[in-house]
Amino acid sequence: MGFMIIQVICDLSLPTLTSDIIDKGIAQNDIGYIWQTGGKMLLLSFIGVLGSAGNVYYAATQSQKMGQRIRSSLFKKVTFSSTEEFETVGNASLITRTTNDVVQIQNVMVQMLRMMLMAPIMLIGAGVLAYVKSPKLTLVFLVALPVLAIFTGAIMYFAVPLFKSLQKKIDRINLTFREGLTGVRVIRAFNQDQFEQDRFEGANQDYTQTGIKVFMIVSLMFPIITLIISGTNIGIVWYGGQLIASQSMAVGNMVAFMTYATQILISFMMVSMIFVFVPRAQASAARINEVMDLKSKVTDADQPANLTDEAASLTFDHVNFRYTGAEELALTDVNFSATAGQTVAIIGGTGSGKSTLVNLIPRLFDPESGQIRLNGTALTAVSQHDIHGAISITQQKAVLFSGTIRSNMVYGMPDATDEQIWHALDVAQASDFVKEEGGLDATVEQDGDNFSGGQRQRLVIARTILKRASVYIFDDSFSALDFKTDSLLRQDLRKDEQVQNGVTVIVAQRVSTVADADLILVIDGGKIVGQGTHDELKATNKTYQEILDSQLRKGEVVDA
Structure with missing residues (x-):
């Protein structure tokens, strides 16, 4: 002026x-x-x-x-x-x-x-x-x-x-x-x-x-x-x-x-x-x-509780979910529980609600009714920051950021050492091609376009494994892997001490990916139509049998 x-x-x-x-x-x-x-x-x-x-x-x-x-x-x-x-x-x-x-x-x-x-x-x-x-x-x-x-x-x-x-x-x-x-x-x-x-x-x-x-x-x-x-x-x-x-x-x-x-x-x-x-x-x-001015339906409590130091656990207690404006429920009466060291696998047809279910865990949405508990505490009572800190997730789309392999790996764990990164890459069956590309300082282009689909998936899986978390979520993240790599990766996941200290949630289309899970949820039309081990569902659940028959040739043995 x-x-x-x-x-x-x-x-x-x-x-x-x-x-x-x-x-x-x-x-x-x-x-x-x-x-x-x-x-x-x-x-x-x-x-x-x-x-x-x-x-x-x-x-x-x-x-x-x-x-x-x-x-x-x-x-x-x-x-x-x-x-x-x-x-x-x-x-x-x-x-x-x-x-x-x-x-x-x-x-x-x-x-x-x-x-x-x-x-x-x-x-x-x-x-x-x-x-x-x-x-x-x-x-x-x-x-x-x-x-x-x-x-x-x-x-x-x-x-x-x-x-x-x-x-x-x-x-x-x-x-x-x-x-x-x-x-x-x-x-x-x-x-x-x-x-x-x-x-x-x-x-x-x-x-x-x-x-x-x-x-x-x-x-x-x-x-x-x-x-x-x-x-x-x-x-x-x-x-x-x-x-x-x-x-x-x-x-x-x-x-x-x-x-x-x-x-x-x-x-x-x-x-x-x-x-x-x-x-x-x-x-x-x-x-x-x-x-x-957009008002979020997902809000923190006035006085958020701290996640306790108790052993990792994940519980869905009669959860119902409906998308905004939808007439019908996307998920109906989802009810299960898992503790540290257990693997929960979710399988079902396209559009059955698998990804919707796992998106409720990091609280991307809130259920219409029912309660989701993480380590014994209701998600609505915990701040979103604390929830995300206790969860490590691989989404359906493998997202990499421009930079280096190291910068992408430490995205969820900034203080990770090279030894820890290489261990995560070993578990994800990614260390061999990373070494061929030049090591941890190899360049990652935008969206990871200089890697194949399977390589991108293994890198983001390694990033998920590297982070210390109570729940590890793999949302259809094994789909680009061949059967052998899929099997080796799952075996190493079960041997990894850090991952076994949490609950592992795997969403998959293939029966071979979920066969060795401690609890398999069969979901159809937003409803859990069966839950149990591979052998139990194979013997008693019609939907699971149909999925199994459509994928396995006669006489083929599931790699568990």
């Missing part, structure tokens, strides 16, 4: 000094006065430039810092959001809101700290000084300002809705582009390159046409302003000439009045432009607030 006020004072002082040069210097042929006043004008111009530079610097600094804080808050909100909240907005829209929407707010903040604060002060100051120079000439503004207001209002009327629609069209572009990138192999496999290009071109063209239309409308503002300023100056010269002829006004005052008139009209235009761009930022702010 201080720098801006300095700039405005300097800008408003220059026309008066110009008037003095004309009336007192040129008219009276006083060369000394002209040089003296010219020096003042140069000094004021230099001070005004410094004030403007200071104002621009701090305006830019503060707007960028605000953008940084908003992006950090959005990222934090998304990071700690439940899966349900995350899916409500969508990945593509979240990217747009964290980038483009924040930029719109930053741009408006710069304009507010520059134009919106300066324009009213300049408008009032120039208006007062213009009136002092010639009260009669200010009548010109009774025509110029209403004309300018009408044109500006018309431009705002047509431009503001288009600005709002641009943000949604950016969402569509991001969504289409992201799907094209992540699904590029599928697109090529089905020879749909042209279809996807046309789909993206449609979204791109839609955004482009809307952008062209809105910026063409806004660009009319500047020629209109120029025309009105020129017309105003013509009116000032015509009417001012009459006042000069009648000796009611000095020539210098008319020149100063023309400059003040230009400042008034430009200031009015600046205020008007703010009202054009603010609605776009307003729409962006509303979209950001939609994310920030």
Whole structure:
């Protein structure tokens, strides 16, 4: 504000000094006065430039810092959001809101700290000084300002809705582009390159046409302003000439009045432009607030309990779960218990609810009824931070981060030694190919694209094994492994002392993967239709028998 006020004072002082040069210097042929006043004008111009530079610097600094804080808050909100909240907005829209929407707010903040604060002060100051120079000439503004207001209002009327629609069209572009990138192999496999290009071109063209239309409308503002300023100056010269002829006004005052008139009209235009761009930022702010105001259904207790030092255990006590908006339960009366050293395996058809069940353990969702207990304590009584600290999980999709193998391994256990990492890699049957790649400092590209599917799975399994936890979850994470590797990995898991101190939960499609589990849960349509050992279920459970018959050839022996 201080720098801006300095700039405005300097800008408003220059026309008066110009008037003095004309009336007192040129008219009276006083060369000394002209040089003296010219020096003042140069000094004021230099001070005004410094004030403007200071104002621009701090305006830019503060707007960028605000953008940084908003992006950090959005990222934090998304990071700690439940899966349900995350899916409500969508990945593509979240990217747009964290980038483009924040930029719109930053741009408006710069304009507010520059134009919106300066324009009213300049408008009032120039208006007062213009009136002092010639009260009669200010009548010109009774025509110029209403004309300018009408044109500006018309431009705002047509431009503001288009600005709002641009943000949604950016969402569509991001969504289409992201799907094209992540699904590029599928697109090529089905020879749909042209279809996807046309789909993206449609979204791109839609955004482009809307952008062209809105910026063409806004660009009319500047020629209109120029025309009105020129017309105003013509009116000032015509009417001012009459006042000069009648000796009611000095020539210098008319020149100063023309400059003040230009400042008034430009200031009015600046205020008007703010009202054009603010609605776009307003729409962006509303979209950001939609994310920030999302209320999570998964919340911590007011006074979270600490997980006890008791032996690891996991209990589902008559748990029912329903997705938001769903008519039927996704899980019905899930009831089982396991203690340290035991392996619980979950098997069932696609869509039967296996992953839904294990997603309740890290509390990505909360059950509709029933209770889940970890180490004897209800999950709802423990903070999510403590729950996640007591659980180590491998999701269905093997996720690796760009960096090195070491940086990925220590993700859940930052203080892990190289010896511990190599042990986890040995258990996961991954040490051989890691050595071939160059050891723990071997590069991992984005999403682990420089490794095969089976290698990625073994690396994330090793990462899960490395972390000290009460519950180890492997959600269909053996699917890319061959039978031999699968068998060796499970054998080593049962021998690993750290893993055996916790409960192991394995979700699998293959009977051979679950056959040696202490407790096998057979799930169908969200219900546990059988539980027991492999031999018990093989003898008594029809659903398990059907799965077994569909996978095993006649006479084939299950590797247990």
